[in-house]
Amino acid sequence: MSEDSPIRLRFAPSPTGALHIGGARTALYNWLAARHGGGELVLRIEDTDLERSTPENVEQILDALRWLELDWDEGPVSQASRAERHAVALQQLLHSGAAYRDSATAKDVEAWKAKHGADRGYRGEPVDEPGAAVRLRVPDDGETVVDDLIRGPVSFPNRSYDDFVIARGDGSVLYNFAVAVDDAEMGITEVVRGDDHLSNTPKQLLVLAALGHAPPRYAHLPLLHGPDGKKLSKRHGAASVQELREAGYLPAAVRNYLALLGWGTDDDTTLMSTEELVRRFRVADVGKSAAIFDEKKLRWVNGRFMRELPLDDYAKAVARHLEREADAALRAACAIAQEKAQTLAEVWALIRFLFEPPVDDEKAWRKVMTEGALPALEAAGAALQEAAGFDPEAVEIALSPLPERLGVKPGKVYQPIRVAITGTSVSPGIFESLAALGREKSLSRIDSAVVRLRS
RNA sequence: GCCGCUAUCGUCUAGGGGACUAGGACGCCGGAUUCUCAGUCCGGAAACCGGGGUUCGAAUCCCCGUAGCGGUACCA
Numbered sequence: 001m002s003e004d005s006p007i008r009l010r011f012a013p014s015p016t017g018a019l020h021i022g023g024a025r026t027a028l029y030n031w032l033a034a035r036h037g038g039g040e041l042v043l044r045i046e047d048t049d050l051e052r053s054t055p056e057n058v059e060q061i062l063d064a065l066r067w068l069e070l071d072w073d074e075g076p077v078s079q080a081s082r083a084e085r086h087a088v089a090l091q092q093l094l095h096s097g098a099a100y101r102d103s104a105t106a107k108d109v110e111a112w113k114a115k116h117g118a119d120r121g122y123r124g125e126p127v128d129e130p131g132a133a134v135r136l137r138v139p140d141d142g143e144t145v146v147d148d149l150i151r152g153p154v155s156f157p158n159r160s161y162d163d164f165v166i167a168r169g170d171g172s173v174l175y176n177f178a179v180a181v182d183d184a185e186m187g188i189t190e191v192v193r194g195d196d197h198l199s200n201t202p203k204q205l206l207v208l209a210a211l212g213h214a215p216p217r218y219a220h221l222p223l224l225h226g227p228d229g230k231k232l233s234k235r236h237g238a239a240s241v242q243e244l245r246e247a248g249y250l251p252a253a254v255r256n257y258l259a260l261l262g263w264g265t266d267d268d269t270t271l272m273s274t275e276e277l278v279r280r281f282r283v284a285d286v287g288k289s290a291a292i293f294d295e296k297k298l299r300w301v302n303g304r305f306m307r308e309l310p311l312d313d314y315a316k317a318v319a320r321h322l323e324r325e326a327d328a329a330l331r332a333a334c335a336i337a338q339e340k341a342q343t344l345a346e347v348w349a350l351i352r353f354l355f356e357p358p359v360d361d362e363k364a365w366r367k368v369m370t371e372g373a374l375p376a377l378e379a380a381g382a383a384l385q386e387a388a389g390f391d392p393e394a395v396e397i398a399l400s401p402l403p404e405r406l407g408v409k410p411g412k413v414y415q416p417i418r419v420a421i422t423g424t425s426v427s428p429g430i431f432e433s434l435a436a437l438g439r440e441k442s443l444s445r446i447d448s449a450v451v452r453l454r455s
Numbered sequence: 456g457c458c459g460c461u462a463u464c465g466u467c468u469a470g471g472g473g474a475c476u477a478g479g480a481c482g483c484c485g486g487a488u489u490c491u492c493a494g495u496c497c498g499g500a501a502a503c504c505g506g507g508g509u510u511c512g513a514a515u516c517c518c519c520g521u522a523g524c525g526g527u528a529c530c531a
Contacts, residue, residue, distance in 0.1 A: 014531045049530055055485040106528065118457045120528090135531045151460070160458045161527085168529040175531050199459055200527035222461075222524095227521070257467095260480090264468045287468080290524065294466050297481040307494080340493045350492090368491095403490095414490035426492045 007039035011072070012079075012179070014046040015057035020242035021065035021293055022194065022224040022232055024260045029221060030192045031070045032259065032281040042186060043075035048178050053080070064241035069251050071273075077179055077186070086173040089181045089211055090134060090166065098210035099166060100126035102135045109162065122162040134167040136177075136206060137381045141173055144202035149190075149219035149284050156202045164203055181205040184213035195290075219283045222262050222290045232293055244298075248321055248345030250309075253302040261291045271304055276422045299451035303342035314338055320346050329354070336428040336436050350428055354436055358423025358445060364418055370409055373416040374453045379406060379418050381446045390433040391437045399431070 011030045013023050034041040043065075047053035062076065091116045093099035103114070109122045118166035119416060124135055138161045140413055166177035173181075183204075207217045216309045220420035226232045232239055237376045244254055252274055259277050260270065263286045271281070306314065315334040319326035333351035341347045352359065379402050384390075387398035399417075403410045427433050436440050 012531095016531070046531060052530080109528095110486050113457090120457085135529095143490080154459070156458065163484090164527095165529050170529085172529085176464090178495095194525090195460070196525055197531095200507090220460085227466085260467065262467085263480095266469065268469065269515090270480050293467060295466065300481055330506095342493080346493090354479070364491095383458070401491095411492055412490095418491065424491095427490095430490050442520085 005189070007034070007037045008042065008187050009034045009039060009190050009192060010042040010183070010186065010188050011045050012044040012158045012193070013061050014052075015061055016049070016052045017057055017060070017175065019061045020232065020240055021244070021258070022062065023061075024068060024241050024254075024292070025224060025261060026192065026194055026221060027065060027070055028068070028255060029281075029283065029286070031072075031191065031377060032165060032278055033192060033283050035072075035278045036281050039189075039273050040073040041071075043072040044077045044078065044079060044182065044186070044190070046175065046179070047078055048078045048173065048175060060242070067245055067251060068241060068254065079182060082178070082182060083173070084136075084187075085185060086167075086178055086181055087171065090173060090177070091284050093136065093166070093207075093210055094134065097137075099134050099136045100124070100163075101129060101132040102163070103127050103132040104128055104339065115318060119160060121158075121160055124163050127230055131169045133165045135163040136166050136203075136210065138163050144205050146198065149217055150286050151198075151288060154198065156199070158202075158206075161202060161206075166207065167264065175221075176200055176203040177207055180207035180213075181211070183216055184208060184211065188216045190217045190219065190283070190299045192221065195220045195223045195379055202392045213376050215263065219286070220288060225292045227289050227292060227294070229292065229445060238315075246345075247297065248347075249302045249341035250305050250317065250344070251306040253298070256305070259260055259299045261285050261293065261425065267359050268382065271301065271331070289301045299342045306341060306344075308337060308340075311338065321345065322348060326425055332436055336432040339429060349426070353422035353433070358419075358421065361419075361424040364423070364425040368415045368419045368425060369449070372406070372412050374405060375409070376402070376416050377420060377446050377453070378452050380413060381443060381450065384434070384439065384446070387439070390435055392429075395434045396431045416449070417446065421445045 009030045013027070019027075031353050034037070037091070044056055045053070045061075058076070063070075063352045079088055092097070094101075104122070104124050112122050113120070121138060123138075123140070139158045141158065142153045145153050147153050164176065165174055165451070167173045174349065180203075182188075200222075205215055216444055224232050226239075241254075255274055255277065256272055259272070263281065265272075265280055269280075270277075281403065306317075308315065311331065311334060315326045316333040317328055318334055324330060330351075333354045337347050337350040340350055380399060383398040383402060384395065387394050399413065402413045406413065415425065418427050418430055418433070419425060420426075421433065421437055428436075439446075
């Protein structure tokens, strides 16, 4: 392994829909490996599958990568756009005899296997039909070894592989062929991708060998599973990057959490800046077993990142998520809520009362507005009316003598106030909340509550 | 069926023959912070898939089994 020559990696998603969390992690690992090693990252879109590869799907993936703040040095290169290069390589194999045309259908292959045994790959007969599919000749003996950076050498018996199709009858080329050609011609030195490609790698190695190309180094990442141990999918909640964004997670937190899924530091560090991730990440240190995506831990990581954000950045992130202006009012609101939310989506419930009338939470009202509530609110209103100022300290000075004076526990005073000004029983600190609301609105909301209690 | 990968607390992991009475983190449970919720702090329960080897000694190495996952398309 030469550390001296610059490495070149690629992230090569197929645009069949939104970018999945698994795909996002693969992108992240490629990005971290490239940045760590001072190498280059190429973005290649595997769009040789005609129907499913729509421009919308491609845009969705680019969008997700941009949101994650994972940049690339080259591309996006459309694999389909390299069709001419693929055709040249295909001709080369046809001429050398490494590949041949075969008219066998899937059914024929099945029948062949029924006859020859399931442990033996299909071997066809060359035909002289221009419209027949092209298969690569696979040796009957020996084995093909994938020297995996994560798993070590993994060998596959050649005879268990079919002479697989590398080009359709119409001349369009198939995945395992296109990938091998592209990786070689684009000068990729490390292929970091999902485990689901491990069994396909020998085919790519065979193509590379037939073409006379040296193979890149491979690293196959363990797959990501949902909480039920099955492959991650829509039914597991937030399964795509888009959903993560909508759920109010911070890109930096997502990067941190995703990095930890399958990779850990030997000193148990959990929270890391992206710079630290880049500095410490090594593909060879990635674990071998599948990991389960646990949104609870992501929430915790996200909460930590949110609390550490400078107020300005915090307000901007909240504003973007709420699609509002990051104005002074929002900043002030964020200031009292920052310690309490784990996701951007949770912030609004905490600060809503500053922008809209109290919410209608009947349950909270019934629970809090009991006998002692009326006198408490009347006393609070009077005290706030006379308060020397209306910053949190002044509000506290005005209110703190009330519990003792009324002979009740503090909660009996503060909770009714909370419900009166916010409509519900959960909010930021009561003094901060009152101060942020302002004297006028605070008094009028307390008044309204008093009126309602009297009726 | 065939080929392959994987297997430490519920989850993410540390561990690469003796330092392991198996460590950390999330989550969970309990306590504290006497304004809610959250946060923070303290404490607790919780794991080496099973069976054989190798070795003075195995979570660590080997084999078998079991389970999970992946591949096996003229999909990517």
